[in-house]
Amino acid sequence: MEFLGYERPDGSVGVRNHVAVISSGRCANEMAATIADAVRGAVPILHTHPCVRLKEDNERALRTLAGIGSNPNVAAAIVVGVGCENPTPNQIAEEIAKSKKPVETLAIMGSNGFQEVMDRGLATARRMASQASQIQRKPFALSHLTLGVKCGASNATSGILGNPVTGQVFDRLIAEGGTAIFSETTEVIGADHLLVKRAVNKEVARKFREMVDRHEAMIEATGEDIRGSQPTGGNIKGGLTTIEEKSLGALAKTGSSPLQGALEYAEKPKANGLFFMDGTAMTGELIAGVAAAGAQIHIYNLGGGLTSSFRCLPGWAGGLPIIPEIVVVSNPSQPRDSQEKECFDIYADTIIENKETVAQVADRLFQEVIATASGKLTKQEMRSGYRELLVLYTTGPIL
Amino acid sequence: MKRAMKIDPNDNTATALNDIEAGETIRLVSKSGPVGEMSTKQAVPFGHKLAVSDIKKGEKILKYGEVIGMATQQISKGDYVHTHNVESALLPGAKEAK
Numbered sequence: 417m418e419f420l421g422y423e424r425p426d427g428s429v430g431v432r433n434h435v436a437v438i439s440s441g442r443c444a445n446e447m448a449a450t451i452a453d454a455v456r457g458a459v460p461i462l463h464t465h466p467c468v469r470l471k472e473d474n475e476r477a478l479r480t481l482a483g484i485g486s487n488p489n490v491a492a493a494i495v496v497g498v499g500c501e502n503p504t505p506n507q508i509a510e511e512i513a514k515s516k517k518p519v520e521t522l523a524i525m526g527s528n529g530f531q532e533v534m535d536r537g538l539a540t541a542r543r544m545a546s547q548a549s550q551i552q553r554k555p556f557a558l559s560h561l562t563l564g565v566k567c568g569a570s571n572a573t574s575g576i577l578g579n580p581v582t583g584q585v586f587d588r589l590i591a592e593g594g595t596a597i598f599s600e601t602t603e604v605i606g607a608d609h610l611l612v613k614r615a616v617n618k619e620v621a622r623k624f625r626e627m628v629d630r631h632e633a634m635i636e637a638t639g640e641d642i643r644g645s646q647p648t649g650g651n652i653k654g655g656l657t658t659i660e661e662k663s664l665g666a667l668a669k670t671g672s673s674p675l676q677g678a679l680e681y682a683e684k685p686k687a688n689g690l691f692f693m694d695g696t697a698m699t700g701e702l703i704a705g706v707a708a709a710g711a712q713i714h715i716y717n718l719g720g721g722l723t724s725s726f727r728c729l730p731g732w733a734g735g736l737p738i739i740p741e742i743v744v745v746s747n748p749s750q751p752r753d754s755q756e757k758e759c760f761d762i763y764a765d766t767i768i769e770n771k772e773t774v775a776q777v778a779d780r781l782f783q784e785v786i787a788t789a790s791g792k793l794t795k796q797e798m799r800s801g802y803r804e805l806l807v808l809y810t811t812g813p814i815l
Numbered sequence: 816m817k818r819a820m821k822i823d824p825n826d827n828t829a830t831a832l833n834d835i836e837a838g839e840t841i842r843l844v845s846k847s848g849p850v851g852e853m854s855t856k857q858a859v860p861f862g863h864k865l866a867v868s869d870i871k872k873g874e875k876i877l878k879y880g881e882v883i884g885m886a887t888q889q890i891s892k893g894d895y896v897h898t899h900n901v902e903s904a905l906l907p908g909a910k911e912a913k
Contacts (some may be wrong), residue, residue: 573862574881576820576822576830580846605905606903607881608904610881643907647857652897652898654862655830655831655860655861655862655863655864655897657864657883657884657896657897657898657901658883658884658901658902658903658904658905659903659905660881660882660884660903660904660905661878661883661884664878664879664881664883665879668879747862770818770833772847773847774846
């Protein structure tokens with residue numbers, strides 16, 4: 417099977433064709449937004465990373481921002497900064513350049529001032545957008561696709577409806593030679609022994625185990641009991657009793673393929689197949705990490721209840737403008753109001769109503785993935801221009 | 816008839832696909848179809864669990880064919896199963912028992 421995508425110089429294939437204007441630090445957000453907003457085809461990557469972080473967090477920020485710039489959905493990138501950020505605009509641009517796509521740096525330091533940088537930025541963005549617009553979509557095998565997944569507003573229906581549906585889509589894409597990434601380290605605690613069994617070799621199992629233990633130790637070091645936060649009050653109200661139950665339900669979205677590797681946050685997989693990525697359950701952080709790892713499409717599995725009543729509002733924080741997000745909802749409130757009827761991409765509650773099986777809904781989602789990869793806009797992409805600042809994954813303090 | 820999904824054949828719980836009342840006869844279904852009928856003893860909200868067999872205090876609670884916790888009291892077939900009669904098996908102290 418094939419989809420229509422944009423070929424990139426490094427052999428990867430984009431499903432979107434953006435010019436990314438990436439802020440290297442929060443001081444440069446306004447500059448990046450002003451340039452991107454003035455040029456059709458350009459999107460700003462804005463975030464909260466300050467320069468006052470420790471080495472590990474700065475390195476992770478570099479990997480994340482460079483990874484987003486290297487994502488196949490990005491045709492060309494401009495990295496904007498004052499020049500004194502950590503990571504610097506040059507460091508980010510050098511990493512993006514490894515993907516062989518056009519990338520330029522704009523820094524106020526060493527320039528003739530703000531206005532000169534802005535003018536140069538606008539001219540560069542227009543030139544890049546013009547070049548990008550001349551790239552035509554071509555057919556490519558599904559093996560070029562990488563999917564990410566996250567579940568939210570989990571209730572007992574996520575684990576028996578939406579997540580098994582996504583699991584079947586993961587299995588099917590992997591059977592076609594594609595790649596799928598799941599994360600949320602907290603959520604695998606309680607079901608980690610099952611993933612260890614699915615690891616392709618001892619080294620993968622060891623690395624996965626190490627990441628889970630590291631995450632648990634980090635939580636325990638705060639003196640807090642994880643049971644206090646997982647499952648959340650909303651989860652319990654939805655029918656989830658223990659962290660194990662939530663984790664097993666979450667695990668259903670990984671399908672049944674062997675685990676090919678355990679990635680650090682924002683690390684790119686070096687092979688195809690199913691990968692775990694260390695990361696938090698915070699939507700924005702997770703999508704950024706998965707996009708930095710090269711995923712072109714993200715699947716968001718909503719259980720229902722509270723979050724489905726957010727309707728078309730981007731109430732769940734952190735959609736990333738460069739990767740389309742397909743939202744699957746297992747259990748919208750009944751009766752659905754006029755907005756709930758049309759603000760999600762895939763409704764899985766037909767399984768509750770005895771109208772469809774898990775396999776039939778999975779087939780619809782698989783077709784939706786191919787259509788989205790070929791250019792169909794998702795509901796999320798058609799929403800308002802409201803955007804959130806990306807919060808990058810950090811483990812250390814702000815200095 | 817109202818339904819509840821028993822995901823794995825070994826499970827001792829099923830997840831309600833409707834709001835179920837006490838004393839109702841319901842159909843148990845697997846992912847591929849109906850697997851039987853039973854009656855409930857207590858009300859079980861949609862998406863919550865009920866016991867499909869008697870479970871003794873300290874016994875494993877099974878869903879997905881895996882352990883999701885331990886019974887903190889005797890649970891009868893048809894009872895509502897949730898935080899009032901189940902606790903995580905990952906509790907400190909329960910870890911050894913597992």
